[in-house]
Amino acid sequence: MSHDQTINILVLYHSRHGTTQQLARHIARGVASIAHCKANLRTVADIEASDYPVKDPIVTIQELKQCDGLALGSPVWFGNMSAAMKHFWDQTTSLWLTGDLIDKPACVFTSSSSPHGGQETTQQSMMLPLLHHGMMIMGIPYSEPNLHTSLQGGTPYGASSISKQGQQPLDKQVTELAFAQGQRLAKAALALSSL
Template identity: 85%
Template sequence: MIQSSLTPSTITIIVLYHSRHGTTQQLARHIARGIESVEHCQASLRTVADINPDDAHPTADPIIEIKELKQCDGLAIGSPVWFGNMSAAMKHFWDQTTSLWISGDLIDKPACVFTSSSSPHGGQETTQQSMMLPLLHHGMMIMGLPYSEPNLHTSFKGGTPYGASSISKQGHSGLDKQVTELAFAQGQRLAKAALALSSINTSFP
């Protein structure tokens, strides 16, 4: 993503993900593209640390630091489907955010979720719902994908009203075009909401 110097009017949205085989990482990048298509919005791609070092996969994106969440204006989080739930690494990260919950640092910030699975019935929607739970406890404002997105009606490779998703077999490279368009749209919608909320908060201290 573009790493230009920030201006006072620029807002930052974190795209946080855990990816085992790369599909969730690809979705994160398309969401980040959607965010940065909105003027004055910058995406910050971050990942979470694997619990078991032997499971770690190389990534070009830095591991998230909890303090970064205090400073962001919005958040998108993504995880592959693990038995209908978010991955252990993503859950472990959120289990360490009690200090943010106590201080209320994430209250009223917009957020969205995204996921990927290797089969149509892998548990995408329950995984997305599992990622929403800590966000709700933090007081965040969760956004999905409305059916005004045409691809949500016709895509067979992913996409849910809960957020962007992908169905792809392990080892297959590239995402379906409709899936990438939905991810882009989700990032764009999140950015517009974050920008509007930021403007409101600036105008009415």
């Protein structure tokens, strides 16, 4: 990698009440803490009426195609990714046909309003299109101490949070796990870019 090259990590999320967006921001901070890495925060268009104000640009297929790595987040919807996020991935067939995402690192994150809200199944549901696109999925290793002790979220599948609607701020251990996940993703994308 040349010294002037920037690694672009797409932090793509859907958020109805703001918790998943907060996780996205902490992941982006982790990405940006790694030299030569930049986080691009994007969201997907909501397909239902929502009172939550969108603060980040709506992602384009071109931005997904050009990213060097991806952090993908959605709130838990009945143990699955949100309909808005699924709708976006259903539009990515052109990238699948050309293999544009093959061998790019990716991770997932989520939030729910209860401890048994389906966080891990939601994270797994987000992994499925990434696997079909040939991406390399990474989670959070148990070398992260917060993964052993956090009661408000965090799984080996990726960052997560248990939060009531609009609860502020996120638990400190949760934000540290999200930050660490962003760092891990950026480091992987950086290493792969030099191969």
